[in-house]
Amino acid sequence: MTYSIALAGKGGTGKTTTAGMLVKYLVERGKTPVLAVDADANANLNEVLGLEEGETLGDAREDMKTGVSPGMTKDVYMEMKLQEAIVESKGFDLIVMGRPEGSGCYCAANTLLTQYLEKLMNNYRCLVIDNEAGMEHISRLTTNNIDVLLVVSDATRRGLQAANRIxxxxxxLKLNIARKVVMVNRTREGQSEALDEALSQYNLDFIGTVPEDSEVQQFDLEGRPTVELPNENGAVQAAYRIFDKIAQ
Ligand SMILES: Nc1ncnc2c1ncn2[C@@H]1O[C@H](COP(=O)(O)OP(=O)(O)OP(=O)(O)O)[C@@H](O)[C@H]1O
Ligand SMILES: [Mg+2]
Structure with missing residues (x-):
């Protein structure tokens, strides 16, 4: 059984950074192979993972509408395209969804894409899905059960409100999600009391905080992948304590 964790949250709270740390954690714990899924139309999980951007599944779907070579069936072609879109790394692979089809698209290409994605997921021990802000992308994956929805909030009242709404x-939506948890990212010293108070307004499954960390920022600025952060880094350690509570 594939264990799947999907990230969600308001814009810029640290979903992609956290997804990168989670992939690093799962690989180090030997929960491999891991499939990282970038479900953000504005894909950047590859940067956090230190990988080149490959072809997206959206590209594959568009190609399939127009470019199937004669003598090749659509499903063989799709399988080939899907294989091409997988970027392989040590202990984990990455697949980028790309631009979504307009909502309510039941075109054959989309159906095939969903089928193959589901088949592909079964080859992995863990799945980490980085979503864009909002919920639409999660509903695209409902056919597959999600074990944990990890909602990332910033340390603000409005951030927690947004997390609660998600x-x-x-x-x-009665999504097939076993557990929905909330973490607060980029906390600063002296905030814990106010944060506890703000959290008490909601009935959330709160699983911890990750501090604001200058090294995380520095890595981002320099274009260095988050997965290369040292394990002594305070944000990494805090994130790992959170992952201990949700990883199986
Ligand atoms: N704990 C942290 N300490 C310092 N900076 C952080 C921390 N977590 C994330 N950041 C920085 O915050 C910014 C936003 O992070 P990230 O891209 O992961 O957010 P996101 O939720 O994926 O954003 P989007 O909604 O645009 O996809 C990045 O510059 C990242 O380096
Ligand atoms: Mg992101």
Whole structure:
């Protein structure tokens, strides 16, 4: 059984950074192979993972509408395209969804894409899905069960409110998610009391905080992959304590 963790949250809270740390954690714990799925139309998980951007599944779908060579069936072609879109690394692979089809698209290409993606996922021990802000992308993956929805909030009241809305929306949509948890990223010293107070307004499964960290920022600025952060880094250690609570 594939263990899947999907990230969600308001814009810029640290979903992609956290996804990178989670992939690093799972690989180090030997929970391999891991498939990292970039479900953000504005894909950048590859940078955090230190990988080149490959062809996206959206590209594959568009190609399939137009470019299937004679003598090749659509499903053989799709399987080939899907294989091409997988970027391989040590202990983990990356697949980039790319631009989504307009909502309500039931075209054959989309159906095939979903089928192959599901088949592909079964080859992995763990799945880490980095989403864009909002929930649409999660509903695209409902056919596959999600074990943990990890909502990343910033240390603000409005951030927590947004996190709470995401959890409520996931509840309302009756998405197939076993556990919905919230973490707070980029906390600063002296905030814990106010944060506890703000958290007490909501009935959230809160699993910890990650501090604001200058090295994380420095890596980002210099274009160095998050997965290369040293394990002594305070943010990495805090994130790992959170992952200990959700990883199986
Ligand atoms: N703990 C941290 N300490 C310092 N900087 C951080 C921390 N976590 C994330 N950042 C920085 O915050 C910025 C936003 O992070 P990230 O891209 O991971 O957010 P996101 O939620 O994926 O954003 P988007 O909604 O645009 O996809 C980045 O510059 C990242 O380096
Ligand atoms: Mg992101």
């Amino acid at each position: 959890v409520e929306l996931a509840d309302a």
